[in-house]
Amino acid sequence: xxxxxxxxxxxxxxxxxxxxxxxxxxxxxxxxxxxxxxxxxxxxxxxxxxxxxxxxxxxxxxxxxxxxxxxxxxxxxxxxxxxxxxxxxxxxxxxxxxxxxxxxxxxxxxxxxxxxxxxxxxxxxxxxxxxxxxxxxxxxxxxxxxxxxxxxxxxxxxxxxxxxxxxxxxxxxxxxxxxxxxxxxxxxxxxxxxxxxxxxxxxxxxxxxxxxxxxxxxxxxxxxxxxxxxxxxxxxxxxxxxxxxxxxxxxxxxxxxxxxxxxxxxxxxxxxxxxxxxxxxxxxxxxxxxxxxxxxxxxxxxxxxxxxxxxxxxxxxxxxxxxxxxxxxxxxxxxxxxxxxxxxxxxxxxxxxxxxxxxxxxxxxxxxxxxxxxxxxxxxxxxxxxxxxxxxxxxxxxxxxxxxxxxxxxxxxxxxxxxxxxxxxxxxxxxxxxxxxxxxxxxxxxxxxxxxxxxxxxxxxxxxxxxxxxxxxxxxxxxxxxxxxxxxxxxxxxxxxxxxxxxxxxxxxxxxxxxxxxxxxxxxxxxxxxxxxxxxxxxxxxxxxxxxxxxxxxxxxxxxxx
Amino acid sequence: xxxxxxxxxxxxxxxxxxxxxxxxxxxxxxxxxxxxxxxxxxxxxxxxxxxxxxxxxxxxxxxxxxxxxxx
Numbered sequence: 001x002x003x004x005x006x007x008x009x010x011x012x013x014x015x016x017x018x019x020x021x022x023x024x025x026x027x028x029x030x031x032x033x034x035x036x037x038x039x040x041x042x043x044x045x046x047x048x049x050x051x052x053x054x055x056x057x058x059x060x061x062x063x064x065x066x067x068x069x070x071x072x073x074x075x076x077x078x079x080x081x082x083x084x085x086x087x088x089x090x091x092x093x094x095x096x097x098x099x100x101x102x103x104x105x106x107x108x109x110x111x112x113x114x115x116x117x118x119x120x121x122x123x124x125x126x127x128x129x130x131x132x133x134x135x136x137x138x139x140x141x142x143x144x145x146x147x148x149x150x151x152x153x154x155x156x157x158x159x160x161x162x163x164x165x166x167x168x169x170x171x172x173x174x175x176x177x178x179x180x181x182x183x184x185x186x187x188x189x190x191x192x193x194x195x196x197x198x199x200x201x202x203x204x205x206x207x208x209x210x211x212x213x214x215x216x217x218x219x220x221x222x223x224x225x226x227x228x229x230x231x232x233x234x235x236x237x238x239x240x241x242x243x244x245x246x247x248x249x250x251x252x253x254x255x256x257x258x259x260x261x262x263x264x265x266x267x268x269x270x271x272x273x274x275x276x277x278x279x280x281x282x283x284x285x286x287x288x289x290x291x292x293x294x295x296x297x298x299x300x301x302x303x304x305x306x307x308x309x310x311x312x313x314x315x316x317x318x319x320x321x322x323x324x325x326x327x328x329x330x331x332x333x334x335x336x337x338x339x340x341x342x343x344x345x346x347x348x349x350x351x352x353x354x355x356x357x358x359x360x361x362x363x364x365x366x367x368x369x370x371x372x373x374x375x376x377x378x379x380x381x382x383x384x385x386x387x388x389x390x391x392x393x394x395x396x397x398x399x400x401x402x403x404x405x406x407x408x409x410x411x412x413x414x415x416x417x418x419x420x421x422x423x424x425x426x427x428x429x430x431x432x433x434x435x436x437x438x439x440x441x442x443x444x445x446x447x448x449x450x451x452x453x454x455x456x457x458x459x460x461x462x463x464x465x466x467x468x469x470x471x472x473x474x475x476x477x478x479x480x481x482x483x484x485x486x487x488x489x490x491x492x493x494x495x496x497x498x499x500x501x502x503x504x505x506x507x508x509x510x511x512x513x514x515x516x517x518x519x520x521x522x523x524x525x526x527x528x529x530x531x532x533x534x535x536x537x538x539x540x541x542x543x544x545x546x547x548x549x550x551x552x553x554x555x556x557x558x559x560x561x562x
Numbered sequence: 563x564x565x566x567x568x569x570x571x572x573x574x575x576x577x578x579x580x581x582x583x584x585x586x587x588x589x590x591x592x593x594x595x596x597x598x599x600x601x602x603x604x605x606x607x608x609x610x611x612x613x614x615x616x617x618x619x620x621x622x623x624x625x626x627x628x629x630x631x632x633x
Contacts, residue, residue, distance in 0.1 A: 385595055389599040389603070390603065392596070392600075393600055393603060399607040400603060
């Protein structure tokens with residue numbers, strides 16, 4: 001039996017089913033796709049009790065996400081499963097672009113040196129989900145408070161004053177749950193979204209695409225091949241991308257107005273693939289589907305106590321691998337905020353910043369994937385002529401290659417206009433400005449991001465790293481104690497006070513790439529990093545009041561302009 | 563403050579114009595269109611300055627819209 005046919009979390013009757021009143025949980029996550037699983041893992045690691053509901057009992061099947069970008073891999077590292085995922089994946093950086101019957105150029109997304117993780121790996125979504133379920137099981141066996149309930153379909157969502165009532169249908173009938181917070185990761189056709197009556201507005205594309213995952217023994221290199229108007233698919237595009245285990249992803253554009261059923265029949269698909277791959281390649285089709293897509297999002301990702309993440313919140317075209325990658329970044333952004341709110345360390349307005357930060361990120365992804373789609377399928381004669389001319393020029397003129405757009409591969413969004421971020425300090429490198437995800441760098445035998453962990457921290461660099469530098473950064477800066485917790489009633493262990501703002505000291509001159517990325521020409525700097533490893537503020541001198549103020553702002557405890 | 567040069571800037575403008583038309587002499591309409599696009603893209607890349615390019619696009623659009631409206 002193949003992975004995606006194996007029940008991984010079969011339905012079991014929950015004690016909640018027989019409770020006299022709906023059982024109350026701090027967080028219920030709906031949907032065990034990549035975003036939902038990552039959310040549950042992150043919550044469990046933080047000891048926030050979480051129930052993850054999924055209508056199925058196994059990983060998703062079919063041709064879904066395959067390409068996971070560096071930022072997603074860094075998030076998996078933070079969740080404690082980066083190595084397993086990268087080890088299962090295929091690392092690639094090279095690509096070829098074809099136009100009609102010619103190879104017009106090759107590229108190498110040569111990763112910058114000094115990062116733990118490559119620019120991308122390819123991995124089937126079902127394999128990723130399997131590894132995430134394994135991570136979740138490991139956390140469970142460590143005694144972390146996480147439950148994965150299969151065969152549990154949410155059918156009704158009723159917001160109440162300080163909770164949300166969920167009706168969950170199971171093979172043994174429905175029961176109700178009370179959630180203090182709901183994280184809706186239930187995909188493009190989200191039930192939660194429909195139940196709340198939210199509009200999913202955007203642009204629907206007419207083009208159909210045939211997607212096939214085929215197993216073949218071929219010595220094609222580990223590269224991304226993209227064809228514009230190839231002889232085997234005239235007037236359309238095609239993509240070939242390697243996955244692990246001898247599996248290849250093939251994407252053939254079909255154009256508008258096709259008969260889906262007809263196109264998926266093997267007698268129509270096989271000759272097409274044979275023409276593409278060559279007569280002497282043996283292949284076996286694992287999965288075929290025909291899909292269309294839309295670029296759309298909900299107006300806001302926070303609706304009271306319901307938070308939308310991943311495809312439930314936004315949908316993009318597949319070009320650029322921005323679907324699963326952005327869902328993982330949603331969760332990365334959301335979970336630490338939920339933790340602070342549940343533990344009483346921050347007001348629930350902190351969750352408004354989830355909306356303020358991730359809506360522009362979704363818009364950036366939608367913009368990029370729409371542009372790619374418009375390049376791949378020109379919408380007018382003139383745009384087609386421009387497109388074809390760009391492709392012809394690209395063969396001999398390097399200047400035209402950046403204009404070729406077969407997908408701009410996912411980069412993390414920089415939260416430039418975030419309410420959590422403090423004004424920048426002059427004289428430091430742009431790539432690590434407030435709002436940016438911390439850029440990895442080698443430090444001795446390890447990596448910066450691995451050292452950072454996932455709570456608020458102060459990174460003291462250069463001459464600020466010395467106890468005496470920057471007027472002496474103390475060993476730890478105590479955070480204020482959280483308000484005495486109502487969340488204790490929920491079974492969350494609220495500490496008397498939070499741990500101090502840990503100071504990570506890395507003196508100048510020992511880690512040249514770290515200095516280059518964080519100091520530039522400055523002799524020293526202090527970076528306030530958020531639990532999701534984004535930069536909240538940075539300074540070139542030590543001023544405890546400004547640091548405290550930046551921390552309060554980054555945790556929504558201070559919203560006035562500084 | 564406009565940065566697009568709109569005062570004459572090409573030495574031997576008659577010669578340039580002839581060269582430009584000569585380039586198209588044996589072209590079909592489609593070939594001419596493709597040639598023009600290549601030329602736009604090469605020159606735009608050479609200029610590089612997005613502000614200048616934006617002003618040029620705007621100026622070009624103004625001229626062609628005005629000529630469309632004339633009887």
